[in-house]
Amino acid sequence: MKVLPFKIPKPAQEALVYQEDREVVFYDQLHQHEEIQISFILQGSGTLIVGDSINSYQTNDILVIGGNVPHVFKSDLESTNPSVMYTLFFTENSFGEDFFSIPDLKGLKPFFRNAEFGMKISKGNKAIIESFKELQHRNKIERIATLLKVMNEIMAAEQIPLSSFVYGKKYSDDEGKRMRAVFEHAMKCYNQQISLDDIAEKANMTKNAFCRYFKKRTNKTFFQFLIEIRIENACKLLYKNPELSIAEIAEICGFQNITNFNRKFKQLKAMTPSTYRSQYKD
Numbered sequence: 001m002k003v004l005p006f007k008i009p010k011p012a013q014e015a016l017v018y019q020e021d022r023e024v025v026f027y028d029q030l031h032q033h034e035e036i037q038i039s040f041i042l043q044g045s046g047t048l049i050v051g052d053s054i055n056s057y058q059t060n061d062i063l064v065i066g067g068n069v070p071h072v073f074k075s076d077l078e079s080t081n082p083s084v085m086y087t088l089f090f091t092e093n094s095f096g097e098d099f100f101s102i103p104d105l106k107g108l109k110p111f112f113r114n115a116e117f118g119m120k121i122s123k124g125n126k127a128i129i130e131s132f133k134e135l136q137h138r139n140k141i142e143r144i145a146t147l148l149k150v151m152n153e154i155m156a157a158e159q160i161p162l163s164s165f166v167y168g169k170k171y172s173d174d175e176g177k178r179m180r181a182v183f184e185h186a187m188k189c190y191n192q193q194i195s196l197d198d199i200a201e202k203a204n205m206t207k208n209a210f211c212r213y214f215k216k217r218t219n220k221t222f223f224q225f226l227i228e229i230r231i232e233n234a235c236k237l238l239y240k241n242p243e244l245s246i247a248e249i250a251e252i253c254g255f256q257n258i259t260n261f262n263r264k265f266k267q268l269k270a271m272t273p274s275t276y277r278s279q280y281k282d
Helices: 103-115 126-137 140-156 173-188 196-202 207-218 222-240 246-252 258-269 273-281
Strands: 017-023 036-043 046-050 053-057 062-065 071-075 083-090 119-123 158-161
Touching: 017 126, 036 126, 036 140, 046 173, 046 222, 053 222, 062 103, 062 126, 071 173, 083 126, 083 140, 103 140, 126 140, 173 196, 173 207, 173 222, 196 207, 207 222, 222 246, 222 258, 222 273, 246 258, 246 273, 258 273
Parallel strands: none
Antiparallel strands: 017 083, 036 062, 036 083, 046 053, 046 071, 062 119, 119 158
């Protein structure tokens, strides 16, 4: 299976694909596909990289990822239960070039604009969840009707973007493998000290060439990206492990001193770690 681009398996002439993933971990290789993806996380949690940004996902999340947007799911491994995700895959032209241009569907135009950077439904996902739970019992015609219903429900719900920058060109296979190696190393070893020499070697590039290459494709430096991974993992520990002190969490996530951790956390989350933790206590 190629890493990039990733082909969604589907029978010929099938415009809409409904897929159920039931795995210990979701497909965790960096990939992109031409189809827009609307996913419902029935069970599971983990980290999601979309474009230039690191996010977390958990049970009952509704996620939208645009066509050809590079992304990777990294399931949390502490759970013994399988991760379960229901997904609808389609393109803007799946039902004909003019289908979504008819006046009756003009209200869905913002959906496609927002999907380009990915989005997560922050409030108002109850009706969408119910629609997804019915999909496995629907025939193909009913699933197309459900897709339109879900898209309309997404536009009525509160959304937060999953990324702020998406590289405008499709990755080649070689580029995909290179970026996958970089992302995998960062996500696996985020709590260790990673030097520029280390990560440039993973990409099989010189240090200067790697810095330019990574910045062009993510709009940030590798070390900015690494800090975001560390902070996202710290967020999980803050609400999942109340017995750990903030200083202990900072050390676990690869920060060498608590002051730097507090500063970076506030820059990214617009609040202190203690304030973030108190939200979950409440």
